[in-house]
Amino acid sequence: MADVTLRAITKSFGDVRIIKGIDLEIADGEFCVFVGPSGCGKSTLLRMIAGLEDITSGSLSIGGREMADVEPAGRGVAMVFQSYALYPHMTVRDNISFGLRMTGHKPADIEARLRRAADMLQLTHLLDRKPSQLSGGQRQRVAIGRAIVREPQVFLFDEPLSNLDAALRVQMRTEIGKLHADLRATMIYVTHDQVEAMTMAGKIVVLNAGAVEQAGSPLELYHRPRNLFVAGFIGSPRMNFVAGTAAPAAHGRIEVVLGDGARVLLDGRGATVTAAQPVTLGIRPEHLTAGGGGLRATVRLAEYLGSETMFYAQLADGSGIAVKADGLAKAAAGSTLDIGINPAACHLFDKDGVAVIHGDLTR
Amino acid sequence: MFPRPIQKSPPWLQLSYKALLPVALVIWLLPLIGIAVTSVRPSSDLAAGNYFGWPSRFAGVENYASVFQNSNIGWYILNSFKVTIPTVIGAVGLSCLTGFALAVYKFRLNLAVFFMFVAGNFVPFQILAIPVRELTLRLGLYDTITGLVLFHAAFQTGFCTLFMRNFIKALPFALIESARVEGVSEWKIFRHIVLPLMRPAIAALSVLIFTFVWNDYFWATIMAQSADVRPVTAGMNELKGQWKVAWELITAASIVAALPPVAMFFLMQKHFIAGLTLGATKG
Ligand SMILES: Nc1ncnc2c1ncn2[C@@H]1O[C@H](COP(=O)(O)OP(=O)(O)OP(=O)(O)O)[C@@H](O)[C@H]1O
Numbered sequence: 001m002a003d004v005t006l007r008a009i010t011k012s013f014g015d016v017r018i019i020k021g022i023d024l025e026i027a028d029g030e031f032c033v034f035v036g037p038s039g040c041g042k043s044t045l046l047r048m049i050a051g052l053e054d055i056t057s058g059s060l061s062i063g064g065r066e067m068a069d070v071e072p073a074g075r076g077v078a079m080v081f082q083s084y085a086l087y088p089h090m091t092v093r094d095n096i097s098f099g100l101r102m103t104g105h106k107p108a109d110i111e112a113r114l115r116r117a118a119d120m121l122q123l124t125h126l127l128d129r130k131p132s133q134l135s136g137g138q139r140q141r142v143a144i145g146r147a148i149v150r151e152p153q154v155f156l157f158d159e160p161l162s163n164l165d166a167a168l169r170v171q172m173r174t175e176i177g178k179l180h181a182d183l184r185a186t187m188i189y190v191t192h193d194q195v196e197a198m199t200m201a202g203k204i205v206v207l208n209a210g211a212v213e214q215a216g217s218p219l220e221l222y223h224r225p226r227n228l229f230v231a232g233f234i235g236s237p238r239m240n241f242v243a244g245t246a247a248p249a250a251h252g253r254i255e256v257v258l259g260d261g262a263r264v265l266l267d268g269r270g271a272t273v274t275a276a277q278p279v280t281l282g283i284r285p286e287h288l289t290a291g292g293g294g295l296r297a298t299v300r301l302a303e304y305l306g307s308e309t310m311f312y313a314q315l316a317d318g319s320g321i322a323v324k325a326d327g328l329a330k331a332a333a334g335s336t337l338d339i340g341i342n343p344a345a346c347h348l349f350d351k352d353g354v355a356v357i358h359g360d361l362t363r
Numbered sequence: 364m365f366p367r368p369i370q371k372s373p374p375w376l377q378l379s380y381k382a383l384l385p386v387a388l389v390i391w392l393l394p395l396i397g398i399a400v401t402s403v404r405p406s407s408d409l410a411a412g413n414y415f416g417w418p419s420r421f422a423g424v425e426n427y428a429s430v431f432q433n434s435n436i437g438w439y440i441l442n443s444f445k446v447t448i449p450t451v452i453g454a455v456g457l458s459c460l461t462g463f464a465l466a467v468y469k470f471r472l473n474l475a476v477f478f479m480f481v482a483g484n485f486v487p488f489q490i491l492a493i494p495v496r497e498l499t500l501r502l503g504l505y506d507t508i509t510g511l512v513l514f515h516a517a518f519q520t521g522f523c524t525l526f527m528r529n530f531i532k533a534l535p536f537a538l539i540e541s542a543r544v545e546g547v548s549e550w551k552i553f554r555h556i557v558l559p560l561m562r563p564a565i566a567a568l569s570v571l572i573f574t575f576v577w578n579d580y581f582w583a584t585i586m587a588q589s590a591d592v593r594p595v596t597a598g599m600n601e602l603k604g605q606w607k608v609a610w611e612l613i614t615a616a617s618i619v620a621a622l623p624p625v626a627m628f629f630l631m632q633k634h635f636i637a638g639l640t641l642g643a644t645k646g
């Protein structure tokens with residue numbers, strides 16, 4: 001069993017606290033994705049799990065075993081580095097088998113593992129090449145192969161696909177997904193990429209400035225973001241935020257008056273607000289419609305993507321709003337756009353950015 | 364492309380470039396040419412004051428033969444090898460280890476130790492002459508090959524460490540971390556990952572140290588006395604002659620003595636490979 005448990009983990013570089021107390025449970029066999037803005041500590045956290053970085057305080061256990069004093073080699077983890085880190089003077093074969101050869105595995109065993117990994121990653125015909133003779137995607141597969149042969153309990157990936165082109169990225173994404181299905185190992189995966197996170201993850205952990213903003217399944221994060229940060233971070237294009245004031249209305253409902261005077265009546269779902277409470281209304285572009293009452297805005301830019309049309313418009317009070325409309329919708333820049341709003345899809349955040357109402361359409 | 368290939372510049376520039384380059388080259392090499400020409404001059408030319416003119420006849424064979432007959436130069440060259448080769452191996456080998464330690468490990472006095480290595484290079488070695496002589500005398504190493512090797516190696520290791528440490532620092536650190544996660548011991552990381560990637564640095568440093576130690580005259584005169592120990596630089600003194608300086612023999616001997624470093628350069632040349640770490644990372 002290889003569940004990974006982090007308890008009140010912190011990390012400081014000198015006086016600067018980079019990781020500020022993280023509690024996290026990653027179940028055995030889970031595919032867990034770390035996302036967050038650049039510099040929020042994703043790599044640092046991963047390196048702490050790998051044992052390459054000391055833990056300032058808190059405890060880390062893998063498979064129930066406390067890891068504080070365990071060397072990287074003894075943790076049963078394998079890491080695929082942000083920069084592949086292939087040994088440039090060795091062939092692919094030697095790169096993949098190096099760790100095994102250096103730690104006293106039997107030649108027959110090494111050969112068998114090498115064959116299996118090379119087959120799985122379609123590297124068999126490349127085994128005698130040097131890394132400099134490989135394409136980016138092939139190098140990346142070698143880096144993964146090097147991790148696989150060690151048969152680790154936990155795989156750690158640090159943005160492995162970030163430098164690949166879009167097509168290769170899609171292909172590698174499915175390959176890593178397959179790998180996870182085949183090996184049933186715990187995987188922790190760092191990425192910047194929305195789509196990667198949404199499609200691969202069993203659980204997404206949103207990090208910001210060294211702390212966990214929210215952890216949960218991709219759809220949970222999409223439908224029920226706990227705060228403004230998560231709401232803005234998960235989902236592409238980004239959620240619209242419009243400032244306004246809320247007040248209680250009849251039948252447990254809540255009336256929100258937006259900056260430009262438009263009114264939206266939300267189902268309170270048990271939440272309470274005080275009169276004239278300042279709030280932020282969040283609604284995703286895909287839950288707005290072009291045409292239909294609700295909001296009135298001036299179109300600034302229209303992007304015709306074929307399958308859909310994106311309108312970037314401005315409300316009367318100056319706040320921007322994006323609408324994802326049907327691919328056939330048309331509106332010229334400068335024209336007025338009526339935007340239909342689905343109250344059930346509206347999120348409401350208080351002035352601290354904490355969600356009061358989730359616009360969860362799945363309920 | 365930068366710099367712009369000369370083939371693409373206007374004809375007058377190409378022409379003057381082609382004319383001036385050989386001239387500059389000859390001026391640059393003039394001292395060397397002077398020595399080479401003198402070494403094939405008959406001694407009568409020098410007696411007659413023909414220092415820089417055309418040799419009256421080619422006396423190369425007799426000059427070079429006489430160098431070997433009239434002095435122990437063969438023996439001195441052997442001494443030079445006995446001093447230089449162990450020094451190169453010692454200094455470069457040691458600095459691979461010190462450079463690795465200083466580049467890879469974080470410890471409290473890391474920078475202080477490193478600066479000590481660097482600072483050692485700034486001490487003018489002339490002021491060390493007397494203390495070192497005293498020390499070697501007391502250690503019983505005065506006038507021995509071992510003494511010369513030990514002191515050369517000690518003096519060169521400082522610079523070598525600076526060079527190696529910076530070279531290893533420039534290698535992608537993820538290579539070492541990756542091997543650590545794979546459970547490879549530190550010694551094996553050094554042996555199988557770092558050392559092979561240091562090949563160009565080792566080759567360059569070997570040539571440099573070889574040349575430097577081979578050409579050393581200072582320590583050779585201070586720490587060696589007997590003919591058994593004297594390296595070729597000091598040994599050439601013998602050819603000076605008793606009443607007049609036999610320049611034709613000294614220059615011939617100089618040329619002979621300069622050959623091993625040149626040979627060393629060509630021997631190591633194939634290891635000066637750029638871009639050995641190509642392919643290690645995405646970049
Ligand atoms: N060795 C170090 N010394 C001091 N600060 C460091 C060190 N390593 C990282 N940091 C700091 O820690 C923070 C987190 O770095 P980290 O590399 O974990 O970010 P990241 O989330 O992986 O970013 P990215 O998405 O750009 O890779 C950054 O602000 C960085 O400057």
Ligand SMILES: [Mg+2]
Pocket residue numbers: 042043044082158
């Ligand atoms: Mg990172």
